Amino acid sequence: MMDLGKIRINPRLRTHWEAVDLGFTLARSWYKTLFLSWVLPAATLLAILTLIFHVFEWPLWIPTVIVWWLKPLWDSSLLLYGSRALFGETLSVDYSMKGSLGFLKPDWFAWLTWRRLSPARSFVMPVTGLEGLKGEPRSRRVGLLTQRSGSSSFWITIVCLVMEVSLTAGFYALILILIPETVDFNLQTIAESESVFADMIDNFVALMASALIAPFYTMAGFALYINRRIELEAWDIEIHFRDMVSRQKSRKPRASVSKAAQLFLGGILSSLLLFATPQTTEAAPLSQLSRESAKEQITEALRGEDFHVMETKTGWRLKENPEEDSSLSEKLPEWFIDVIDWLAGLLRPAGSNGNSSSVFIIASFLELLVWAAAIGAVAWLIYHYRQGIRALFTSVDLARHKKPKVAAPEVMFGLDVRQESLPDDIPAEASALWSKGEFRAALGLLYRATLSELIHRYEFEFHPGHTERECADLVHKGQNEEQVSECLNNFVLNLTEQWQWTAYGHRQPDTKAFEHLCENWQEVFPA
Amino acid sequence: MTDSFENRDSNKDELLPLLQQLRDRINNAVIGQPQVVDQVLIALLAGGHVLVEGVPGLGKTLLVRTLAETIAGNFRRVQFTPDLMPADITGHTLYDMNKGTFQIRKGPVFTNLLLADEINRAPAKTQAALLEVMQEHQVSIEGTSHKVSQPFMVMATQNPIEHEGTYPLPEAELDRFLLKVFIDYPSVDDEALLTRIISGCSKDTPENASSSPVFNAQQIEQLQQIVATMPVDNQVVAYAVRLVRATRESVVFSRGAGTRACIALINTARAYALLRGADFVLPDDVKAMAIPVMRHRVARSVDMEIEGVDTDALLADLLEQVEAPRL
Numbered sequence: 001m002m003d004l005g006k007i008r009i010n011p012r013l014r015t016h017w018e019a020v021d022l023g024f025t026l027a028r029s030w031y032k033t034l035f036l037s038w039v040l041p042a043a044t045l046l047a048i049l050t051l052i053f054h055v056f057e058w059p060l061w062i063p064t065v066i067v068w069w070l071k072p073l074w075d076s077s078l079l080l081y082g083s084r085a086l087f088g089e090t091l092s093v094d095y096s097m098k099g100s101l102g103f104l105k106p107d108w109f110a111w112l113t114w115r116r117l118s119p120a121r122s123f124v125m126p127v128t129g130l131e132g133l134k135g136e137p138r139s140r141r142v143g144l145l146t147q148r149s150g151s152s153s154f155w156i157t158i159v160c161l162v163m164e165v166s167l168t169a170g171f172y173a174l175i176l177i178l179i180p181e182t183v184d185f186n187l188q189t190i191a192e193s194e195s196v197f198a199d200m201i202d203n204f205v206a207l208m209a210s211a212l213i214a215p216f217y218t219m220a221g222f223a224l225y226i227n228r229r230i231e232l233e234a235w236d237i238e239i240h241f242r243d244m245v246s247r248q249k250s251r252k253p254r255a256s257v258s259k260a261a262q263l264f265l266g267g268i269l270s271s272l273l274l275f276a277t278p279q280t281t282e283a284a285p286l287s288q289l290s291r292e293s294a295k296e297q298i299t300e301a302l303r304g305e306d307f308h309v310m311e312t313k314t315g316w317r318l319k320e321n322p323e324e325d326s327s328l329s330e331k332l333p334e335w336f337i338d339v340i341d342w343l344a345g346l347l348r349p350a351g352s353n354g355n356s357s358s359v360f361i362i363a364s365f366l367e368l369l370v371w372a373a374a375i376g377a378v379a380w381l382i383y384h385y386r387q388g389i390r391a392l393f394t395s396v397d398l399a400r401h402k403k404p405k406v407a408a409p410e411v412m413f414g415l416d417v418r419q420e421s422l423p424d425d426i427p428a429e430a431s432a433l434w435s436k437g438e439f440r441a442a443l444g445l446l447y448r449a450t451l452s453e454l455i456h457r458y459e460f461e462f463h464p465g466h467t468e469r470e471c472a473d474l475v476h477k478g479q480n481e482e483q484v485s486e487c488l489n490n491f492v493l494n495l496t497e498q499w500q501w502t503a504y505g506h507r508q509p510d511t512k513a514f515e516h517l518c519e520n521w522q523e524v525f526p527a
Numbered sequence: 528m529t530d531s532f533e534n535r536d537s538n539k540d541e542l543l544p545l546l547q548q549l550r551d552r553i554n555n556a557v558i559g560q561p562q563v564v565d566q567v568l569i570a571l572l573a574g575g576h577v578l579v580e581g582v583p584g585l586g587k588t589l590l591v592r593t594l595a596e597t598i599a600g601n602f603r604r605v606q607f608t609p610d611l612m613p614a615d616i617t618g619h620t621l622y623d624m625n626k627g628t629f630q631i632r633k634g635p636v637f638t639n640l641l642l643a644d645e646i647n648r649a650p651a652k653t654q655a656a657l658l659e660v661m662q663e664h665q666v667s668i669e670g671t672s673h674k675v676s677q678p679f680m681v682m683a684t685q686n687p688i689e690h691e692g693t694y695p696l697p698e699a700e701l702d703r704f705l706l707k708v709f710i711d712y713p714s715v716d717d718e719a720l721l722t723r724i725i726s727g728c729s730k731d732t733p734e735n736a737s738s739s740p741v742f743n744a745q746q747i748e749q750l751q752q753i754v755a756t757m758p759v760d761n762q763v764v765a766y767a768v769r770l771v772r773a774t775r776e777s778v779v780f781s782r783g784a785g786t787r788a789c790i791a792l793i794n795t796a797r798a799y800a801l802l803r804g805a806d807f808v809l810p811d812d813v814k815a816m817a818i819p820v821m822r823h824r825v826a827r828s829v830d831m832e833i834e835g836v837d838t839d840a841l842l843a844d845l846l847e848q849v850e851a852p853r854l
Contacts, residue, residue, distance in 0.1 A: 467814060468811075500809055504760045505758075506807070
């Protein structure tokens with residue numbers, strides 16, 4: 001149980017950023033334990049996952065993503081430790097790690113699914129773990145807590161995220177700086193390579209960056225949460241009066257006005273605290289006065305000068321104009337207000353009193369639009385990159401060896417390589433041209449038909465910049481990879497040589513060689 | 528006309544084995560740089576000049592000296608420094624007190640092979656002293672033109688590491704170089720062999736090789752003539768022009784190659800074809816020479832410079848995009 005008397009911090013009211021500072025100070029004080037509580041389970045899981053993924057040759061970045069996604073689990077052990085240490089209790093690393101499971105148990109599924117990306121995670125998580133609230137009470141409580149501290153918790157998340165990224169980038173920058181210029185070391189090449197070692201280094205760096213920042217992130221959110229509770233539940237006043245009561249108890253009882261005043265104020269405070277936070281505060285058994293005599297003393301005290309001091313304060317505050325609000329509400333159609341009210345009921349932050357002011361209606365509507373846009377954007381991204389996402393989850397070997405089939409081009413190198421554009425009997429047509437003395441045309445037909453066959457039948461991908469020699473080299477490479485037969489490779493080599501002699505050397509080709517090519521045509525490209 | 532072609536073919540049959548011998552001799556001396564040797568020979572055969580970029584100690588001087596020895600030519604080396612004057616390279620006139628006349632003192636450019644070491648260490652006016660001799664093969668001293676001996680080739684070097692106190696070559700000067708050759712460290716095996724030979728751990732010392740010239744100046748000119756008259760199909764010429772024009776149209780270059788690049792591309796492709804023993808030029812020859820011919824004639828766009836993309840990589844990408852000739 002929480003005993004405010006043992007609290008280790010000065011429970012005064014702080015601004016949000018003072019509270020964040022307090023959180024950072026707490027993180028520094030308990031850093032070693034917090035760091036170990038975070039890093040030990042996370043590193044163990046990462047090591048096991050990396051090993052498994054390495055054995056199955058799955059992408060090694062996925063373990064890092066899994067460990068990153070499970071951050072609420074690791075953060076819960078820090079929160080558990082922080083919540084106990086704040087009230088003077090010291091837990092071991094081992095105990096806080098074990099206790100973290102129970103800490104997050106009430107709604108672990110929510111934290112690991114739809115609440116995982118909540119920007120106020122560090123601030124809201126204690127509601128689950130420390131107060132044990134679920135469902136509607138939790139929503140109301142979160143709504144009440146985030147009324148004034150929500151933006152600070154959001155910025156903590158952003159700052160810590162930036163710090164994590166900076167640490168990661170800084171690590172690589174440090175390596176680059178420390179490596180002598182004479183050493184041929186290219187970080188980009190290593191990053192793009194499929195080196196297991198490089199992937200493991202990446203995983204390690206990402207883990208360490210998260211682990212180093214996590215204590216600050218969690219404690220800052222926790223301090224914001226504590227600060228908000230001090231504000232709402234008046235811990236500071238309660239503690240002061242507890243001190244007063246304990247001091248009073250230690251003295252001999254004297255019937256004096258001062259005692260009466262103390263008792264009176266103690267009574268008020270106790271009533272207030274009992275009224276404000278019945279679930280957390282404990283009323284001290286202060287009043288031994290009768291109700292009537294206490295009332296008399298209260299009335300007497302209220303007549304005193306201290307309660308009649310007039311003070312004037314000036315300042316700026318938002319002007320409230322209820323008339324404008326009502327006029328705006330009147331302008332909106334009833335059905336629209338009903339729909340928005342219904343939607344707002346679904347989205348309404350807990351703790352709100354249910355008044356549907358026009359500002360709230362518009363805010364809810366905008367919130368709905370933003371959520372719809374965000375969901376739409378995610379859906380579109382998934383649809384747009386569905387091939388890549390599918391490839392991620394398919395076997396690495398398949399991804400490596402299976403090339404996406406590219407549509408065969410119709411024109412290559414300015415040549416029509418469609419099979420429909422070629423005559424049915426290529427060798428006969430080429431021989432006819434040869435017999436007419438059109439040697440270049442005859443060889444050209446053979447060459448064009450060969451290219452067409454290579455593209456359509458053997459799925460070779462030639463680029464516009466490929467020369468004839470390079471095309472022949474690709475076919476030769478295809479033979480080495482058992483894509484084409486040796487016979488076809490030799491045919492392409494001979495044809496290319498004959499073609500080059502004719503086209504660029506302006507030499508009359510050898511008739512025997514041409515006839516040989518025509519004979520081989522049927523063999524290498526059977527119908 | 529037929530006689531001249533027959534003479535050319537007979538000359539070629541005689542000279543090609545010698546050319547291979549020359550190539551082997553230089554490769555034996557300059558270990559582990561066969562591509563650089565080939566490109567320097569191509570520049571020699573095409574009658575051009577070479578700009579070699581590489582760190583010190585990779586055998587640039589040895590390469591030029593060996594080349595000079597094998598072609599029975601003269602070799603001069605000029606170390607370019609910030610205080611080097613144009614007259615220190617080209618030559619100048621001196622008043623002879625005894626004869627009472629002006630005497631011409633010819634500079635180091637009057638040679639067959641000139642090694643302009645670290646050319647970018649001299650200011651632009653000194654670099655410009657080479658413009659005339661590289662283009663016209665002549666030097667003007669006191670208004671009189673003096674022809675340099677043939678064959679004539681300038682091999683200039685520059686250091687890619689140091690930029691402090693250097694003067695980048697002007698575009699006009701760069702355009703005079705037929706090829707820009709990168710000389711890099713040799714492979715592990717070649718470096719080990721080189722170390723063994725130089726340190727006397729191996730008997731295969733370069734001194735064991737013959738030091739007699741393989742070619743005389745006349746034969747070199749004959750080879751250059753063979754290269755200059757080698758047939759080139761119009762499709763191949765069109766391909767070379769397409770490649771050069773593509774550098775001007777591409778957005779990755781802020782400055783494309785000029786018309787000299789088209790001519791250089793065809794001339795070097797011819798020399799390359801001769802070096803591989805062919806009688807005619809293929810598109811592959813043009814493609815093989817495209818990067819060394821154009822890498823110093825183009826300038827990367829600012830975007831590409833910021834992204835750190837190499838000029839060679841951009842040119843290689845361009846080569847894949849420009850359509851090779853077909854039917």
